[in-house]
Amino acid sequence: MCGIIGYVGEKQALPILIEGLKRMEYRGYDSAGIALFGPNGLQYEKYAGKIARLEEHLVGKNYSGTWGIAHTRWATHGEPNDNNAHPHLDCTGEIALVHNGIIENYATLHEWLQRRGHKITTDTDTEILVHLIEDSYDGDLVEATRVALSQVEGTYGIAVVSRNNPGLIVVARHGSPLVIGRGNGENFVASDVAALLRHTNQVIYLDDLEMAAITHDKTDISKIDRTVVNRDSEEIEWSLEQIERGGHAHFMQKEIHEQPTTIVNAMRGRLNLDEATARLNGIKRHLDELGQIDRIILTACGTSWHAALIGEYMIEDLARIPVEVEYASEFRYRSPIIDPGTAVFVISQSGETADTLAAMREAKRKGATVLGICNVVGSTIARESDGGVYIHAGPEIGVASTKAFTSQITVLSLIALLLARMRSMSFEKGREMIDALEALPAKVQTILDREDEIKGIAADYYRKDNFLYLGRGYNFPVALEGALKLKEISYIHAEGYPAAEMKHGPIALIDERMPVVVIALRDSVYDKVLNNIQEIRARKGTVIAVATEGDTRIKRHVDHVIHIPETIETLTPLLSIIPLQMLAYHMAVLRGCDVDQPRNLAKSVTVE
Ligand code: G6P
DSSP states (O other): OOEEEEEESSSOHHHHHHHHHHHTGGGOOSEEEEEEEETTEEEEEEEESOHHHHHHHHTTSOOOOSEEEEEEEOOSSSOSSTTTSSOEEOTTSOEEEEEESOBTTHHHHHHHHHHTTOOOOSSOSHHHHHHHHHHHOSSOHHHHHHHHHTTOOBOEEEEEEETTSTTOEEEEEEBSOOEEEEOSSOEEEESSGGGTTTTOSEEEEOOTTEEEEEOSSOEEEEETTSOEEOOOOEEOOOOTGGGSOTTOSSHHHHHHHTHHHHHHHHHTTOEETTTTEEOOGGGGGGHHHHHHOSEEEEEEOHHHHHHHHHHHHHHHHHHOOOEEEEEHHHHTTSOOOOOTTEEEEEEESSSOOHHHHHHHHHHHHTTOEEEEEESSTTOHHHHHSSEEEEOOOOOOOSSSOOHHHHHHHHHHHHHHHHHHHHTTOOHHHHHHHHHHHHHHHHHHHHHHTTHHHHHHHHHHHTTOSEEEEEEOGGGHHHHHHHHHHHHHHHOOEEEEEEGGGGGGTGGGGOSTTOEEEEEEOSSTTHHHHHHHHHHHHTTTOEEEEEEETTOOGGGGGOSEEEEEOOOOGGGTHHHHHHHHHHHHHHHHHHTTOOSSSOTTOOSSOOOO
């Protein structure tokens, strides 16, 4: 979703700002703009479309300046056109502002500002902010921003500059992330650390209702109510190399291939062989409580929600604790029952998803202990939760989540193991699970090595308009995730279903034009799934099966088989999802889709 980058220092700001915008392209956006100040006064450009279009308009123009802000917009209020793109200017054209978030009382403020004579020229909620700042501006940009924000309801991450305050960027946050990058004689601000990695690894995260006055040598942080905040910078561990494609055609492909490593990273130092359990330092101080709980709620959105479903199967199966999985967007409005025996885990790759964050805050308000399972270190969910487990997948740039999903499942399996060993699971069972976990990365690699075979299947089917994905037990959520991957990046309509549920509706769709991907592993539900396959074949549906290595019987019943190695049933999702990710990827590539930045989607949905 929207991205902000700002720079103040001695270098030319333009290339830094453009590069920063490009680093955030993966988040999803529909317009881009830039404002900088220099010897030529305020120069700004903003256009709907890709950053490349903005760059085309910069060619031949003498852009010069060592201080400026830039933005990628994902439209909420007002269609994505040149006029609605950020930055927005006040009536005098001297103050420029970029904004992520939504101003909820913008209609009231709009009317009030018009009555005071301000000329509002766009359809956005954002433009209100810059006129509010103008309205109370008397030379002090920090103070005018404070006053403006005190009138605002909603969410914001903003960066503001004014011609009359050279070398100053004022930033503020409430609900939309902002991070300051500290350099040597230069400072940065961004909504995403990926935009800063090239320049610095020293960052300061702003908390909600905080603002900062940033110059080339200072980053003065305060609360919007004027309380001074002292906060040291932290070091980011991610490297520039991790956010580059490294020889792959797309980030998604790179991230699919990273999974043998990222699964190892999710387990690293966490397997306790002596006691046949997991060692999770981030939740260590909650162990007594976790030993007593009688219910768990897992809440998340999108792919993370699918990981939560697998977590439910794992925890109930192994630890025998009842688990509920809630869409975060429903949880926040549903008045959920949280009693003292309930622990809530929130799962989010980015740690910034607005609905997941709101669900977390709701659970905290109701007195629950809230534990996070996040990827992005220092993200809002990671910081606001009572404890948690990082998945350590490294930056995930492809909008369609792949490696974060398998890392989330790995961490959930460790949590299930830990909880189970505190309850009824035997030492032997614990060791068996640890052995299976350790063997996983090599097994994932053998599936990745079959990419050409999967690509061949993709070539046979990429022109289809509809797909059905079926699975049972642990592999029902995998069917959902496989279908989600396909629709996200190839725009082919796909639905995931529990295999047996097919008879209650989707079977009506099956004919010779409907390919069905069935996860049919040799597990406790194998024979049942084979029956479901017969039902599809009887109606002339085409079947692509994901089956267990060595299963020769299945070939007779299906059109294509993708074999995956055997593992314990609990861990099968970590293997069965891999061919489905590759299948979706290759079909999208063959259809000529923009795999890493699919239309309308955002990597991190920071608005409700
Ligand atoms: C967006 C992304 C999905 C992601 C979901 C939840 O919709 O496009 O890939 O699964 O948000 O994101 P989170 O960062 O909370 O896991």
